Amino acid sequence: xxxxxxxxxxxxxxxxxxxxxxxxxxxxxxxxxxxxxxxxxxxxxxxxxxxxxxxxxxxxxxxxxxxxxxxxxxxxxxxxxxxxxxxxxxxxxxxxxxxxxxxxxxxxxxxxxxxxxxxxxxxxxxxxxxxxxxxxxxxxxxxxxxxxxxxxxxxxxxxxxxxxxxxxxxxxxxxxxxxxxxxxxxxxxxxxxxxxxxxxxxxx
Numbered sequence: 642x643x644x645x646x647x648x649x650x651x652x653x654x655x656x657x658x659x660x661x662x663x664x665x666x667x668x669x670x671x672x673x674x675x676x677x678x679x680x681x682x683x684x685x686x687x688x689x690x691x692x693x694x695x696x697x698x699x700x701x702x703x704x705x706x707x708x709x710x711x712x713x714x715x716x717x718x719x720x721x722x723x724x725x726x727x728x729x730x731x732x733x734x735x736x737x738x739x740x741x742x743x744x745x746x747x748x749x750x751x752x753x754x755x756x757x758x759x760x761x762x763x764x765x766x767x768x769x770x771x772x773x774x775x776x777x778x779x780x781x782x783x784x785x786x787x788x789x790x791x792x793x794x795x796x797x798x799x800x801x802x803x804x805x806x807x808x809x810x811x812x813x814x815x816x817x818x819x820x821x822x823x824x825x826x827x828x829x830x831x832x833x834x835x836x837x838x839x840x841x842x843x844x845x
Contacts, residue, residue, distance in 0.1 A: 642729055642731030642732060642743075642799035642800070643729070643731065643796065643797070643798060644728070644729055644793060644794070644795055644796065644798075644799050645704045645720065645728040645729065646669045646720030646721070646728040647669065647670055647674055647681070647726065647727060647794060647795050648667035648668060648720055648726055648727070648728070649667055649668065649670055649674070649681055649684045649685075649726070650664035650665065650667040650684055650686075650721075650724065651664070651666070652664060652685045663761055663765075664686050665724035665761055665765050666724075666765070667684075667725065667726070668721050669721055670795075671794075671795060673746075673792045674792065674793065675790075675791075675792055676698075676748045676787055676790055676791060677787065677790045678698060678787050678790065679693065679694070679695060679698055679787075680693065680698040680699055680726065680787070695786055696753050696754070696784070696786055696836045697753065697784040697785075697836065698784075698785065698787045699727060699784070699785045699786075699787065700724065700725045700726050700727070700756060700782055700783075700784055700785075701725060701727045701728075701729060701737075701750075701752075701782055701783045701784075701785060702723055702727070702729075702734065702782040703729060703730070703732060703733050703734045704728050704729065704730035704731075705730065705732075705733050706733060706782070707723070709780065710723075710778075710780075713778070722766075723756075723782065724765065725782055729743065729799055731799070733780070734781060734782055734783065735780055735810060735811060736810070737752055737810065737811050738752065738803070738804055738810045738811070739753060739809040739814070739833040739836075740752060740805075740806060740833050740834045741801065741803055741804050742788070742801070743799055743800070743802075744800040745797050745800075746791055746794065746797045747791020747792055747793070748787065748789060748792070749787070749788040749789035750785040750786070750788065751785055751788050751834060752783045752784070752785050752804075752811075753785060753786050753834065753835060753837075754783070754784045754814060754835065754836035755781040755782070755783060755784070755811040755812075755814035755815045755818075756783065756784065757815060757818050758775040758776060758781075759772065760772070762775070779812040779815065779816070780812070781811045781814070781815045783811050784836065804833070804834075806832060806833060807829050807832050807833055809829065809833050809835070822843070827843050831844070
């Protein structure tokens with residue numbers, strides 16, 4: 642596996658909401674970047690209520706999934722288009738599960754949850770139906786926590802380690818988002834190193 646791109650965002654006006662600003666517009670960088678428990682140093686995250694933080698420090702998309710979207714949409718989908726920080730080749734989003742780990746350069750990441758599309762994402766894509774379209778495709782990207790800080794850069798080799806416990810995949814997390822879980826499902830979710838925000842909701 643390889644780290645195809647590293648993307649960083651700057652604060653920009655949200656499309657159609659000029660009074661609001663967003664960090665979803667991200668661009669690839671060629672220099673090495675520093676990653677700490679909050680994510681890539683210098684990356685702008687504006688809506689801290691729903692984005693960022695130690696449990697969603699890094700947003701990952703698969704190069705294969707971006708290529709699929711490019712064919713599906715019929716337009717270029719360059720690294721950073723979906724607001725992702727890292728683009729990794731060699732594994733599809735739908736094969737990722739909570740607890741999976743990526744070692745890249747000095748950095749160690751652990752998957753915590755799936756990307757849930759929002760209204761800002763739809764505005765970014767210029768399509769009011771994109772939230773439904775992204776959900777229906779069942780190819781969500783993944784958020785990760787940083788277990789080990791360090792530096793990384795585009796072109797680095799990626800070492801992948803699958804979680805040995807219950808395989809709670811990104812499509813499954815997206816499918817059940819906002820839905821009441823059965824007791825068995827709740828137990829399975831809590832058996833994984835899931836995003837602490839989700840854990841708190843399940844335990845309440």
